[in-house]
Amino acid sequence: MTTGGTARVDHGVTSGTFSLDGQTFDVDNNVWVVGDEAECVVIDAPHSVADILAVVGERKVTAIVCTHAHDDHVRVAPALRSRVGAPILLHPDDRPLWELTHPDQRWDRDLRDGDAIEVGGVTLRVLHTPGHAPGAVSLYAPELGCVFTGDTLFQGGPGATGRSYSDSDLIQESIRARLFTLPDETVVHTGHGADTTIGAERAALDR
Numbered sequence: 622m623t624t625g626g627t628a629r630v631d632h633g634v635t636s637g638t639f640s641l642d643g644q645t646f647d648v649d650n651n652v653w654v655v656g657d658e659a660e661c662v663v664i665d666a667p668h669s670v671a672d673i674l675a676v677v678g679e680r681k682v683t684a685i686v687c688t689h690a691h692d693d694h695v696r697v698a699p700a701l702r703s704r705v706g707a708p709i710l711l712h713p714d715d716r717p718l719w720e721l722t723h724p725d726q727r728w729d730r731d732l733r734d735g736d737a738i739e740v741g742g743v744t745l746r747v748l749h750t751p752g753h754a755p756g757a758v759s760l761y762a763p764e765l766g767c768v769f770t771g772d773t774l775f776q777g778g779p780g781a782t783g784r785s786y787s788d789s790d791l792i793q794e795s796i797r798a799r800l801f802t803l804p805d806e807t808v809v810h811t812g813h814g815a816d817t818t819i820g821a822e823r824a825a826l827d828r
């Protein structure tokens with residue numbers, strides 16, 4: 622748990638599958654919840670509404686922000702929306718991926734580069750970081766000293782770009798231009814697995 626003023630970051634892990642290009646894999650996804658005692662934003666909606674609500678607790682959810690639309694990140698977004706009454710936010714460039722998972726549902730609001738999402742007295746700044754997915758975004762929280770990178774940057778390097786709708790040159794450009802320009806000490810909260818920092822990943826990639 623990280624605190625900045627009254628706002629904080631809470632974390633859970635939930636298990637399920639990821640499917641694309643006719644293959645299915647077992648995956649554990651991180652659930653990130655940012656907010657204060659009263660309200661919060663949920664970053665990604667993987668696998669299980671109950672697991673997400675266990676991290677949310679009694680707080681009001683003001684938005685469900687999707688880092689990208691791979692099915693392991695948006696699977697329960699519509700179900701969570703029904704449950705908590707919050708809008709789903711997604712970058713429109715991920716429409717083709719969203720429609721593979723939810724052909725009969727829509728997200729509510731488009732995310733755009735530079736958007737500011739306010740919650741619990743802190744700001745989540747939307748950085749469009751395409752490559753892993755065309756509409757992949759990272760969410761930078763300067764007051765909390767952290768960035769939520771989804772599957773764009775992990776501990777150990779860039780996210781996968783071997784499947785449809787991915788682009789390895791583009792993810793490198795996104796990481797260098799948008800993420801490595803953040804302060805070294807910025808904590809990176811990823812879509813899967815352990816935290817890292819911008820400084821550690823920049824040093825590893827330049828080695």
Ligand SMILES: [Zn+2]
Pocket residue numbers: 689691753772
């Ligand atoms: Zn992904």
